[in-house]
Amino acid sequence: METVVVIVGAGPAGLATSVCLNQHSIPNLILEKEDIYASLWKKRAYDRLKLHLAKNFCQLPFMPHGPDVPTFMPKEFFIDYLDAYVTRFDINPRYNRTVKFSMFDMSNNKWRVEAENTVTGAIEVYWSEFVVVATGENGERYIPEVKGLNNFCGEVVHSSMYKSGRDYKNKNVLVVGGGNSGMEISFDLNNYDANTAVLIRTPRHILTKVEVYVGMLLLKYFPVRMVDTLVMMMSKARLFIYGDPSKYGLIRPNQGPFATKFLTGRTPVIDVGTVRKIHEGKIQVINGGIRSIEGKTLTFENGLRQDFDVIVFATGYKSSVCNWLKNYEYVMRDDGFPKNPMPDHWKGEKNIYCAGFSRKGIAGAAQDAMSVAQDIKSILETARY
Numbered sequence: 001m002e003t004v005v006v007i008v009g010a011g012p013a014g015l016a017t018s019v020c021l022n023q024h025s026i027p028n029l030i031l032e033k034e035d036i037y038a039s040l041w042k043k044r045a046y047d048r049l050k051l052h053l054a055k056n057f058c059q060l061p062f063m064p065h066g067p068d069v070p071t072f073m074p075k076e077f078f079i080d081y082l083d084a085y086v087t088r089f090d091i092n093p094r095y096n097r098t099v100k101f102s103m104f105d106m107s108n109n110k111w112r113v114e115a116e117n118t119v120t121g122a123i124e125v126y127w128s129e130f131v132v133v134a135t136g137e138n139g140e141r142y143i144p145e146v147k148g149l150n151n152f153c154g155e156v157v158h159s160s161m162y163k164s165g166r167d168y169k170n171k172n173v174l175v176v177g178g179g180n181s182g183m184e185i186s187f188d189l190n191n192y193d194a195n196t197a198v199l200i201r202t203p204r205h206i207l208t209k210v211e212v213y214v215g216m217l218l219l220k221y222f223p224v225r226m227v228d229t230l231v232m233m234m235s236k237a238r239l240f241i242y243g244d245p246s247k248y249g250l251i252r253p254n255q256g257p258f259a260t261k262f263l264t265g266r267t268p269v270i271d272v273g274t275v276r277k278i279h280e281g282k283i284q285v286i287n288g289g290i291r292s293i294e295g296k297t298l299t300f301e302n303g304l305r306q307d308f309d310v311i312v313f314a315t316g317y318k319s320s321v322c323n324w325l326k327n328y329e330y331v332m333r334d335d336g337f338p339k340n341p342m343p344d345h346w347k348g349e350k351n352i353y354c355a356g357f358s359r360k361g362i363a364g365a366a367q368d369a370m371s372v373a374q375d376i377k378s379i380l381e382t383a384r385y
């Protein structure tokens with residue numbers, strides 16, 4: 001089958017790219033491995049998830065959120081929004097198509113994209129002039145190597161499979177990872193009376209969503225350092241009542257929250273109430289890694305030994321691009337993230353692009369989609385004359 005653009009992945013980035021291409025009447029096709037679009041949101045997100053960013057940072061091209069939508073949307077609102085987006089722009093991805101292989105064919109200057117039809121098992125071959133990689137920064141779940149994890153006789157789950165604390169009442173649960181997912185899952189577990197401990201290794205800024213929102217608005221007008229200073233002052237004043245957070249195992253990075261985000265991609269944690277529970281002693285914080293596991297007993301690097309029934313790995317994801325994109329070197333580095341620095345990260349060589357890899361969430365994906373479609377349009381126009 002032949003088309004002008006093949007888009008791999010029907011998440012927000014892939015959907016937005018398709019809409020932008022359609023606006024320019026450029027034929028395109030989305031291949032999606034799941035049987036639904038936005039599978040991350042529909043299948044791999046816990047129940048109580050609310051969008052961390054204000055709604056104006058969580059919209060796709062040509063369809064702003066209405067005034068009735070709350071500033072900080074629960075997950076269901078965003079899913080409704082995506083449903084409306086797909087209906088309004090009539091996007092029809094090809095589902096149950098896992099792209100397993102893709103390469104640039106020098107003999108005809110076209111991309112060959114091979115997808116497994118997961119229903120029939122057949123390999124389908126697609127040819128296109130352009131490819132847009134939209135498989136997401138969260139393509140593959142990441143669980144670090146832990147010595148003795150195979151011997152653990154409790155339950156092991158990754159945050160992408162965690163739904164609610166309802167399933168863990170009165171259990172001893174260790175959440176590994178102090179990022180947004182880990183902190184919110186800890187909060188959720190404690191709400192359902194699980195005995196909750198959270199393992200935190202990396203220093204993180206912990207802000208409220210309002211502090212982040214104010215920061216993001218100010219960033220449009222002021223330099224990062226100034227915004228960081230202001231936001232840190234706000235957060236320190238708020239946390240003042242708890243005393244020094246490092247006493248509870250909450251260590252702050254030396255750099256400010258937005259500088260940390262730009263330099264390392266590590267987002268600040270948006271506190272949903274976890275800090276208060278930690279302060280009240282309802283959630284235990286463990287600093288440092290797991291040294292070993294025997295049965296249900298975990299030994300930590302700090303010498304602590306404790307029994308757990310469940311380990312939730314909120315240790316994030318990695319990009320899966322290099323697994324299926326043979327000639328990834330035209331657009332990505334070895335870690336599956338763009339090789340070109342911002343703001344030109346979305347464009348590769350040989351007509352390959354990526355959308356949704358700027359570590360700027362939905363707003364970044366929307367921006368990439370517009371840039372990619374505009375670029376493809378101008379290449380096609382130039383070729384026509």
Ligand SMILES: Cc1cc2nc3c(=O)[nH]c(=O)nc-3n(C[C@H](O)[C@H](O)[C@H](O)COP(=O)(O)OP(=O)(O)OC[C@H]3O[C@@H](n4cnc5c(N)ncnc54)[C@H](O)[C@@H]3O)c2cc1C
Nearest residue numbers: 009011012013032033039040051052099135136356361362
């Ligand atoms: C728990 C959680 C909360 C988040 N909250 C926010 C938030 O509040 N605000 C925000 O801006 N961002 C948030 N994010 C980041 C979020 O992932 C992105 O904003 C958004 O989903 C990215 O869209 P995407 O299309 O780039 O990737 P994805 O949504 O991951 O979509 C990629 C799609 O590609 C498909 N796919 C992958 N590999 C293949 C393959 N080989 N062949 C075919 N199809 C494939 C997948 O099935 C998926 O449907 C959150 C992420 C997580 C995990």
Ligand SMILES: *[C@@H]1O[C@H](CO)[C@@H](O)[C@H](O)[C@H]1NC(C)=O
Nearest residue numbers: 034035036094095096118119
């Ligand atoms: C995709 O596969 C699922 C089963 O895994 C099936 O229910 C669904 O109808 C399929 N969708 C398409 C469009 O083939």
